[in-house]
Amino acid sequence: MEAQSKEAHVENTFTDLSHINVRGGDGGAGCMSFRREAFVPRGGPDGGDGGHGGSVIVEADPQLSSLIDYRYKHHFRAERGTHGQGARRHGSDGSDLLLRVPVGTVVRELDPQTQEPLYDLADLTQPAERIVVAPGGAGGRGNIHFVTSVRRAPAFAEKGEPAREHWIELEMKLMADAALVGMPSVGKSSIIARISAARPKVADYPFTTLVPNLGVARAADGQSFVCADVPGLIEGASEGRGLGHQFLRHIERTALILHVVDLTGGYEGRDAVEDYRAINEELAAYASELALRPQIVVANKRDLPDTADAAHCLREAAEADGRAFFAVSAATGEGLDALVSACASEVSRLRADLAQGAPELDLTSTWERDRQRRERRLDVVREERHVWRVSGPAIERMVIQTDWENDEAVSYLQHRFERSGLDAVLAKAGATNGDEVRILGFAFTYEGADERGDSEDAAPDFDELAVDELAADELAGDEEGDAQ
Template sequence: MENTFTDLSHINVRGGDGGAGCMSFRREAFVPKGGPDGGDGGRGGDVIVEADPQLSSLIDYRYKHHFRAERGTHGQGARRHGRDGEDLVLRVPVGTVVRELDPQTQTPSYDIADLTQPGERVVVAPGGAGGRGNIHFVTSVRRAPAFAEKGEPAREHWIELEMKLMADAALVGMPSVGKSSIIARISAARPKIADYPFTTLVPNLGVARAANGQSFVAADVPGLIEGASEGRGLGHQFLRHIERTALILHVVDVTGGYEGRDAVEDYEVINDELASYAAELAARPQIVVANKCDLPGTEEAVRRLREVADRDGHQFFAVSAATGAGLDALVSSCAAEVARLRAEAAPSAPVVDLSERWERERERRDRQIRIIREERHAWRATGAQIERMVIQTDWENDEAVAYLQHRFARCGLDDALAKAGAVTGDEVRILELAFTYEGKDAAPDYDELPDEDDTLSEGEVE
């Protein structure tokens, strides 16, 4: 079992829509035939998920589920381009896995990214491209194009955020020293608690929150024994969890337990085992916690343990898991120490963007065209790319509609229909619109128009 705290949130994300391109012609005194000067629409903002080392939970996404980036503004005449929309950055804890959800079943379809390092980010909802103004559609034979593109609508979809956060602090110590009782007191975790050794067999995790709002994830690690570093008991398995935490809370039973152990000896044994297992554990920040201080006759053990903790340069707290005494101060100190360690771990290098791989996958899926026969002479064509083309077209402009037919031919739709068995005169349905199929060689001649993006030149058929 990994020492992780899992939390899930489903959120709906949408980038900003692209602004519309402008259809405009230059109008100046003494220039009777000014050329086209319509500007492009601005690109919509992206929705970005970024790993933030200062966060410990997905609580920000528990009650708010819809997130939208800003749309781009429309282009204007005189070649004035629209402003791009602002990006929306959603911050999540380090260790968050981002997944695409199936729109029908709301079950994960595939992983988008695993944000394991501070500052890593991924675009989960790209903004729509701005529509091109009519300055882009000038050719040697078409000097005054009277159409422009509408802005590309952004895609809206649901994603899953799964936090697999490593514990910030690990409670370690001999069996039955009260680690489970402490974590139950300082967090909402409800571990099994009993008065016999090795009640805890797997780590329990809980989020502890200080009075000032700072929080950290604490792990109750099963009790260690002498020889754990050599594999006695389940030593290696338990010590593996401690390796992955930034802070050690060393819990000592100052009553000595049933065996009448000495508190200082217990403290030394556990520290020896940590150092023997991994040398860096000996230098890890540690807070010494003297538990069960509410019981009579523990004053001398507390005094001696405090002295050795001071000698080793560790903070010391005398607490009682039974009464809660001293736990508020312990939690506040732990939260402050964890915040300091997180700040030290914050990235100094440039932010790592994991969007490129996912964007390539998204573009590949967008290019796919699926043809389904709905009736004897009626076909349904679906695909993110061709649907965007339809939405971006001004259907009240004959030139724009003719240009759409050219785009269909270039992206492979005509070939896909022919391959599926469509014949001239069949009806082709895309979204809520219907077209008459005229054969794959019947597209208008727009060879002199500027080339579009390479992504529009490759048709894929399912």
């Protein structure tokens, strides 16, 4: 009983798929304040900025081998920024929250309703690669930023931006050089136990292995490779039958497939060639690229009687497909040395080809650029004949940070709309004078750029922009211009 409980505990500590809820810290509010002290007439505004909220960051850590840290805890929050104060005292930024995951983890955005993946955020295949999954809210600017030649005493400041909350998926795919695949109980665990220091559970019943096992195999010439023992597959695994979907993901990253076939046919007396064909069909159905992956066919249990004919037929089938064939015995160790040497040589060759074809790159900056591009997106949708819905993180941030009880702040928001090119985007989409424009829970009346006499410079270059995307330079330059 004690041994069984220990085995169950080991299996329960392996987690390769988790859904977690992440939220950055809210931004602190800017301060509306004026310098007031003796002998300093007309001291002017001196409200400090609010601090930015902390971000939730996912980072690849080579020391981790499972997503067990996210099995029971699903909500993660970064620290919020503090509010600005008078005398130009800025609020402090919130601390970032770092979530460490194993190398080989794919991060995806989830639909908030169905919890189905929408798109990939990052594929963290290198140590220390990271992705910001929940950026902190921007801190509101104090009234010192809104001084102009005609507005000498701005009596308003920006609110802090609330951080976005959403669900993401973490999916770990093993980063192994070779993977042992095959039907249940064909001897995969026995083989990895023989060729490496891994000690998986071995028993004579199907689905003994419930979690992937990793081991380092070393050939006689000193070459080594990482081998993964993947739980058994059955027909229909690509459609989710058995444990298929749970573990087929771990084969995707391997450079070499070691296809293990039981020459005895197991308890059911299956045909070895049919098993070989069935597993290959499942691999191809799950991901067509797997059908082209280098593969070595391993016929196990050759030490048992009446297996010579099955070995001969399987060899013919494997060689007809252009694949190397090895007949071995996990029980006696026969043929395993030759198999390990062949695998080590093949893995070494595949590594060299990969190194020449495409050098490994840290894509952290690429993931961040993609995230920032999504942040700048602007969608314009016609809800009714003369009603438009505008949405997008950047434009919504302007609305959220506005103090709607302050007339000066509302007037300044309209000025920001003009500078960002929103009116020109609406005009290109087909909005006409007098139409209603809705952003979040607020409604505005579209007056049209020509009616207000705006300069042509305020509009973005539509030859290079789509109608549903706001000009990045306009949004980025808006805050810089205000600061000046």
